[in-house]
Amino acid sequence: MTAVPWGLLPDSAAVGEHGQLLVGGCDVGALAEEYGTPLFIYDEEQLRARCREAVAAFGDGVAYATKAFLCRAMARLAHEEGMQLDVASGGELLIALSAGVPADRLVLHGNNKSDVELIAAREAGVGRLVVDSFDELDRLERLHAADGIVPKVLLRITPGVEAHTHEFVMTGQDDSKFGFGLKVGDAARAVKRTRSSGAVELLGIHAHIGSQVFVAGFYTQAVEALAPFVNELGLPELSIGGGIGVAYVEGEEAPSITEWGDVVRAACVDAGITARVSAEPGRSIAASAGLTVYRVGTVKDVPGIRTFVACDGGFIDNPRPALYGSGYETFLPRAVAADRTETVRLVGKHCESGDVLVPEAKVPPGVVVGDLIATPVTGAYGRTMGSNYNSLGRPAVVFVANGQARLVIRRETDQDLLATDVG
Numbered sequence: 001m002t003a004v005p006w007g008l009l010p011d012s013a014a015v016g017e018h019g020q021l022l023v024g025g026c027d028v029g030a031l032a033e034e035y036g037t038p039l040f041i042y043d044e045e046q047l048r049a050r051c052r053e054a055v056a057a058f059g060d061g062v063a064y065a066t067k068a069f070l071c072r073a074m075a076r077l078a079h080e081e082g083m084q085l086d087v088a089s090g091g092e093l094l095i096a097l098s099a100g101v102p103a104d105r106l107v108l109h110g111n112n113k114s115d116v117e118l119i120a121a122r123e124a125g126v127g128r129l130v131v132d133s134f135d136e137l138d139r140l141e142r143l144h145a146a147d148g149i150v151p152k153v154l155l156r157i158t159p160g161v162e163a164h165t166h167e168f169v170m171t172g173q174d175d176s177k178f179g180f181g182l183k184v185g186d187a188a189r190a191v192k193r194t195r196s197s198g199a200v201e202l203l204g205i206h207a208h209i210g211s212q213v214f215v216a217g218f219y220t221q222a223v224e225a226l227a228p229f230v231n232e233l234g235l236p237e238l239s240i241g242g243g244i245g246v247a248y249v250e251g252e253e254a255p256s257i258t259e260w261g262d263v264v265r266a267a268c269v270d271a272g273i274t275a276r277v278s279a280e281p282g283r284s285i286a287a288s289a290g291l292t293v294y295r296v297g298t299v300k301d302v303p304g305i306r307t308f309v310a311c312d313g314g315f316i317d318n319p320r321p322a323l324y325g326s327g328y329e330t331f332l333p334r335a336v337a338a339d340r341t342e343t344v345r346l347v348g349k350h351c352e353s354g355d356v357l358v359p360e361a362k363v364p365p366g367v368v369v370g371d372l373i374a375t376p377v378t379g380a381y382g383r384t385m386g387s388n389y390n391s392l393g394r395p396a397v398v399f400v401a402n403g404q405a406r407l408v409i410r411r412e413t414d415q416d417l418l419a420t421d422v423g
């Protein structure tokens with residue numbers, strides 16, 4: 001049994017003089033006191049560094065997939081570091097625009113965009129609209145007839161590549177709700193139709209094979225599958241989507257954004273692709289910059305079976321274990337480098353036995369009520385997939401850097417919970 005793997009903590013993690021965790025020069029325990037728990041803490045410099053790495057790996061067209069983690073501070077940060085932003089709904093579009101990100105730096109996704117979303121994006125002048133279906137093309141033609149706006153578009157193509165990841169986040173296979181199938185000929189039909197339509201300006205092709213993909217070679221396969229199509233069309237742009245994986249638990253290893261970019265570029269060169277190649281990383285930008293800190297409220301020892309450590313959060317701030325069976329590490333911020341010699345079950349406070357954050361959580365001996373307990377690598381698809389189940393408010397988010405913390409999302413209050421209840 002060992003201490004929490006250091007590589008899973010944010011880049012700026014350091015051990016304070018009492019053995020406690022510091023991130024961005026801030027004492028994690030003090031942050032929990034000041035902002036309450038559960039609390040999401042992000043290493044701002046790490047977010048910035050990953051954005052810069054993505055721009056260096058893929059160039060100007062690379063977009064941050066905001067569904068991984070979004071608030072106005074994050075939108076601004078990614079924009080300042082030179083990334084475009086991928087937004088996948090009217091709400092994500094709204095937040096990015098209200099953060100001051102210019103519309104032409106935004107890429108709108110969605111397999112079922114509403115008229116309201118399409119109108120908002122076209123009127124704002126989003127840089128790229130990624131068209132997902134023939135029905136969407138019908139809608140765009142109808143809207144064009146009314147207002148004459150001609151958006152720049154990419155077509156989302158399903159390349160028929162099965163990246164080995166969780167079934168719920170695989171998207172490149174033929175049997176997918178997303179995009180135009182390459183093998184069935186829909187992709188070719190969509191190109192023909194968009195080229196002859198005055199309602200859109202076709203700039204290129206987009207493919208996204210899935211998420212939490214550990215093997216960069218799947219992108220080589222996707223590029224190989226798309227190459228004949230892309231080359232024949234002579235379109236200027238190809239986006240290979242997002243999806244490169246990150247390590248969550250001890251022993252996992254994932255390619256860096258730089259390595260991913262190298263693999264994709266090499267595959268494109270080999271396949272003779274001359275289009276500008278871009279990507280849309282989300283998880284690899286945000287996941288390991290963030291951690292969640294909870295306070296322990298109940299410790300229940302069931303003799304001969306196990307110890308349940310219940311914290312003040314749960315599957316409403318991190319639904320990934322319940323949804324995908326995803327694993328996380330645990331540690332005590334007061335003793336970050338301590339050997340974790342005990343195994344407990346870290347559970348939340350919600351009214352379901354499935355509200356388990358870490359089924360076999362390693363902790364140092366002596367976890368007591370009132371302790372803080374933390375899970376690293378929760379910066380992506382945690383806060384953004386959270387809910388208000390059991391009518392509990394969502395946690396606050398702070399960015400830390402250079403010994404300073406700033407609140408970027410405040411904790412939801414009782415008033416927030418009542419705000420939409422008009423009965």
Ligand code: LLP
Pocket residue numbers: 065067068086109169208210211212241242243244280281282283284320324380381385
């Ligand atoms: N581009 C498109 C079109 C996408 O659908 C996604 C993710 C991305 C980019 C970013 O993928 P990333 O680099 O973050 O893997 N909730 C799941 C992940 C769902 C991903 C959905 N689409 C999870 O927690 O694992």
